[in-house]
Amino acid sequence: MDGAASRLACYERQTAILEDAERRSEIAVVDTRAEQQRRRAAFGAKVSDEARASSTLAEIKTTLVSATPGGAGLLVFALADGARWIQVDDAPIPGRLRPGSAVVVKRTMLGGYKMTIDSRPAFKVRRL
Structure with missing residues (x-):
């Protein structure tokens, strides 16, 4: 296998692993800008101890x-x-x-x- 084909095969394996982990809810893709806005809006609001600890x-x-x-x-x-x-x-x-x-x-x-x-x-x- 040449370098390009080897890289493509590796990419495809890793993509399959990532998609499987996402399906099983082991990972999540998050919009960082939206998450920052959510944290800012929730700052100081009454929330659960778990949510407060994660802020x-x-x-x-x-x-x-x-x-x-x-x-x-x-x-x-x-x-x-x-x-x-x-x-x-x-x-x-x-x-x-x-x-x-x-x-x-x-x-x-x-x-x-x-x-x-x-x-x-x-x-x-x-x-x-």
């Missing part, structure tokens, strides 16, 4: 749409990605919050979340 996002970066008073004097934040978060601690947030401000929401070590708006100190939040 690889440590933070999201977006912008502030609005900050409105919620119950008990805490603020509710609407973000450009469509997510809504509520402050869950009583940390003061200095200065006036303006639409378009840079927002970073980070996962904490114990499974909570902290939000930073522009260069202000971080405060605890929960996704609504």
Whole structure:
């Protein structure tokens, strides 16, 4: 067998193995861009422990749409990605919050979340 025929035979064997594994649900083909968008949309949402453990996002970066008073004097934040978060601690947030401000929401070590708006100190939040 010449080199080209040998390569083709090898390719065909490997393709058959891959197709068989896909049929048995041992592997899956995933659109990485769609998966990244799914993970970003689910960041902070209430999900099962298994789903939370499989999430690889440590933070999201977006912008502030609005900050409105919620119950008990805490603020509710609407973000450009469509997510809504509520402050869950009583940390003061200095200065006036303006639409378009840079927002970073980070996962904490114990499974909570902290939000930073522009260069202000971080405060605890929960996704609504």
